[in-house]
Amino acid sequence: MLKAHTLLSVLLGAGVLLGCAVSTPPSQHELMPLALGQASVPVQWRHEQTPGQFDVKALGFTPDAVLKSLIAEAWLYNTDLRIAASRIEQSRAALKAAGGPLLPSLAIGAQAGDSAIPTSSMSTTGIGLVAAWEIDLWGRLKSEEAAAGARFQASELDLQYSRQAIAAAVTRSWISIIEATQQLELAQQMQRMAEQQVKLIQTGHKVGRNTAQDVALNEATVAVYRNQVASNEQSLNQARRSLEVLLGRYPAAEVVTTSVLPLASSELPAGIPAELMTRRPDVLAAEQRFRAAFQDVEAAQRARLPSLKLSAGFAYIEDSIIVLDPSLKNPLWAMTGQLLAPIFTGGVLEAQIEAKTAKQQEAIAQYSKTALTAFNEVEGALAAERSLLQRQKAVDSQNVQLEKSLGFAQVQQKVGKADAYQLLQQQLSLANSQANLLRVQSERLNNRINLHQALGGHFPE
Numbered sequence: 001m002l003k004a005h006t007l008l009s010v011l012l013g014a015g016v017l018l019g020c021a022v023s024t025p026p027s028q029h030e031l032m033p034l035a036l037g038q039a040s041v042p043v044q045w046r047h048e049q050t051p052g053q054f055d056v057k058a059l060g061f062t063p064d065a066v067l068k069s070l071i072a073e074a075w076l077y078n079t080d081l082r083i084a085a086s087r088i089e090q091s092r093a094a095l096k097a098a099g100g101p102l103l104p105s106l107a108i109g110a111q112a113g114d115s116a117i118p119t120s121s122m123s124t125t126g127i128g129l130v131a132a133w134e135i136d137l138w139g140r141l142k143s144e145e146a147a148a149g150a151r152f153q154a155s156e157l158d159l160q161y162s163r164q165a166i167a168a169a170v171t172r173s174w175i176s177i178i179e180a181t182q183q184l185e186l187a188q189q190m191q192r193m194a195e196q197q198v199k200l201i202q203t204g205h206k207v208g209r210n211t212a213q214d215v216a217l218n219e220a221t222v223a224v225y226r227n228q229v230a231s232n233e234q235s236l237n238q239a240r241r242s243l244e245v246l247l248g249r250y251p252a253a254e255v256v257t258t259s260v261l262p263l264a265s266s267e268l269p270a271g272i273p274a275e276l277m278t279r280r281p282d283v284l285a286a287e288q289r290f291r292a293a294f295q296d297v298e299a300a301q302r303a304r305l306p307s308l309k310l311s312a313g314f315a316y317i318e319d320s321i322i323v324l325d326p327s328l329k330n331p332l333w334a335m336t337g338q339l340l341a342p343i344f345t346g347g348v349l350e351a352q353i354e355a356k357t358a359k360q361q362e363a364i365a366q367y368s369k370t371a372l373t374a375f376n377e378v379e380g381a382l383a384a385e386r387s388l389l390q391r392q393k394a395v396d397s398q399n400v401q402l403e404k405s406l407g408f409a410q411v412q413q414k415v416g417k418a419d420a421y422q423l424l425q426q427q428l429s430l431a432n433s434q435a436n437l438l439r440v441q442s443e444r445l446n447n448r449i450n451l452h453q454a455l456g457g458h459f460p461e
Helices: 004-018 028-036 065-077 079-102 140-206 212-246 281-302 319-324 348-414 420-454
Strands: 105-116 121-135 307-317 332-340
Touching: 028 281, 028 348, 065 079, 065 140, 079 140, 140 212, 140 281, 140 420, 281 348, 348 420
Parallel strands: none
Antiparallel strands: 105 121, 121 307, 307 332
């Protein structure tokens, strides 16, 4: 029979030799075709207008100090970010727990009590240390630790993606407030112009130059602009409240922003599609979740293999016990090794493998969905940029022509060929066109934000 220390040496040696067999999940280069299937990634974006390297810091316009401070405030106080940060701590604790079984455990115990036998009574008192260690023969514990590590990395990437999403939402709200403020000012100007027209028509009606129908139609136009003013006020307050919630403030519609929309830059290179998979945090998080699912399958498969557990104890007991058995001497010690192989578990282990494998397939599908969504967001924003640029040029041209027409009307009024009513009508047409231009500029800036976020860009700090 082998002595205890000889048996321990043999088992420990086996554990050292076999405890390093851990499989490696597919690399990102191998995972992409596996996940995307028939969706081949093009070399260039289909709707890109300006080829070139994507600048992760180029937002598409120049952010001012107000916007930067609002983003910084949101990163500090936004509730969604606080939730994401707490999930990181949960994943960190799970990772720590998963690594624990790879190390020996140590416990201390003590006992005190009395026992009675027919001839006498005896007290039993002692204290001891017990150590136990499961040798990771097949890498099961390391696979579990690797899975927990991948989930922890995924939670960190989730927080990074949430920070980008919150910064993008703050920037969009900032733009919405600026636009709503300017739209409100324009609507108020148009209401005043329409009211001046009503006065002119009422005067004309008194002298018989205009009819009661003319008065009614112009008063209806004033009502239209009053409605527009009220609608713009509502939009402005709603945009302010939305921003305040993002900032973690009470939604009181009191936040103050810049008063003028920034100018969109003329060029915004988007890089190449393949780079997106290495830059977007949500895609990288989906990849890490696949890696975690892969290691879960590995751990479930290796749970069917034998396990090796070592334990040792060291104790000191009361001398009265030793007197009963002269062979006992303080301190007492014991050392054991246990090799246990599952034979019949009622299908539990097989079912766990099936469940983990299905979860792995789900992770692959989720990675594919996340990647395709990312590609779609970029292509959609690039296509929208082209359309919005065409719209902005058209409205710019309209404004130029209306300004020329207004200039002609002013000259005609001076020489008596046009009246004040016609001049006001020209001014109303120009103001309406300016409102349309504001809308297109705002949409284009928002699209720049969407494109920057879709490309995995950074936001100003």
